[in-house]
Amino acid sequence: MIQVAINGYGTIGKRVADAVREQPDMEVVGVAKTRPNFEAETALEKGFSLYAAIEERADQFAEAGLEIAGPVEDLVDEADVVVDATPSGIGAENKAMYEEYDTPALYQGGEDADLVDVSFNARSNFEDAVDADHVRVVSCNTTGLSRVLAPLREAYGVEKVRATLVRRGGDPGQTSRGPINDILPNPVTIPSHHGPDVETIFDDLDIDTLGMKVPATLMHMHSLNVTLSEEVDASEVRDLFADESRLFLIPERMDIDGSGKLKEYAMDAGRPRGDIWENCIWEESISTVGTDLYLFQGIHQESDVVPENVDAIRAVLGAADAEESIATTDETMGIGL
Numbered sequence: 001m002i003q004v005a006i007n008g009y010g011t012i013g014k015r016v017a018d019a020v021r022e023q024p025d026m027e028v029v030g031v032a033k034t035r036p037n038f039e040a041e042t043a044l045e046k047g048f049s050l051y052a053a054i055e056e057r058a059d060q061f062a063e064a065g066l067e068i069a070g071p072v073e074d075l076v077d078e079a080d081v082v083v084d085a086t087p088s089g090i091g092a093e094n095k096a097m098y099e100e101y102d103t104p105a106l107y108q109g110g111e112d113a114d115l116v117d118v119s120f121n122a123r124s125n126f127e128d129a130v131d132a133d134h135v136r137v138v139s140c141n142t143t144g145l146s147r148v149l150a151p152l153r154e155a156y157g158v159e160k161v162r163a164t165l166v167r168r169g170g171d172p173g174q175t176s177r178g179p180i181n182d183i184l185p186n187p188v189t190i191p192s193h194h195g196p197d198v199e200t201i202f203d204d205l206d207i208d209t210l211g212m213k214v215p216a217t218l219m220h221m222h223s224l225n226v227t228l229s230e231e232v233d234a235s236e237v238r239d240l241f242a243d244e245s246r247l248f249l250i251p252e253r254m255d256i257d258g259s260g261k262l263k264e265y266a267m268d269a270g271r272p273r274g275d276i277w278e279n280c281i282w283e284e285s286i287s288t289v290g291t292d293l294y295l296f297q298g299i300h301q302e303s304d305v306v307p308e309n310v311d312a313i314r315a316v317l318g319a320a321d322a323e324e325s326i327a328t329t330d331e332t333m334g335i336g337l
């Protein structure tokens, strides 16, 4: 069994911990937090051992009546691999600790690409991460773009990508980002940083991205234009995407007109926390004009990177190949709406 440590138990970390627990070949050694709060309490209620990310603050857990298994260093030492899901920039600070204990580490999209050996998306470059010590699971937006571009590149070739990313202002629990009522070009400079991030996955890709932020918490929305190397009928693209387990084509008959109904559907479908691990592509939006492909997709920022973290664990340890890992992750998590 692969022993997995989760350092940082917030939006991403708690979801990764639950997904790891579902895997037949993995166990969660424990999770680390800096302070006691509702997430610390639920971690213990779920049976995860809780470690103190900052040793001097261990007393605070005791005062709150929460049992601590030890300092984060013990957790890292015990594990075969650590998933760092701390806020942006803290992963970089933690790198020396992972090196000290010789534990391979996965970081999240908020860290710089040059912190790691490999930026990772399971569908696109799984093999690049095999035996790597430091791997970054790319951001929710980059994951969403990579999953669409990988099959298009393989099937038809891609000449140019132009994407506008309408980004949620904050996650539902992220009160520090609100209250908000505005529409921001963000970043206002063009192209945005998202394109270069996708190029960490496909280094020969020609992509320009524009970013916006809107007062929404549920999901991001991408408006995508991909110039393919050949003329393709839209129905062919729909068939291509239908074979991809992490792309959900929203059928017209479902009458899902936006992020609100998508989240409602996920909750009705019994998804934990209403999570949507798949890209949600409106089937009717898939259109072609000559070699240009257009589509709209919704990306659930809190959860699309979760299966990618699970696959990255197997990649760094050489525990499975891409096909086998993705199939196991999809089956255990119930991916495929």
Ligand SMILES: NC(=O)c1ccc[n+]([C@@H]2O[C@H](COP(=O)([O-])OP(=O)(O)OC[C@H]3O[C@@H](n4cnc5c(N)ncnc54)[C@H](OP(=O)(O)O)[C@@H]3O)[C@@H](O)[C@H]2O)c1
Pocket (backbone or CB within 6 Å): 007, 008, 009, 010, 011, 012, 013, 032, 033, 034, 035, 037, 039, 053, 054, 085, 086, 087, 088, 089, 090, 108, 109, 110, 111, 138, 139, 140, 171, 301, 302, 305
């Ligand atoms: N949320 C998203 O939409 C999203 C999507 C994709 C990728 N990401 C990336 O995932 C990473 C984590 O983001 P997130 O949204 O999960 O953040 P988050 O909700 O703020 O969770 C991070 C957790 O780390 C804990 N933490 C803070 N300092 C720590 C430290 N020194 N050691 C250990 N734990 C520490 C915090 O908990 P306590 O301080 O309470 O212990 C917090 O709960 C970032 O790189 C982000 O860019 C986020």
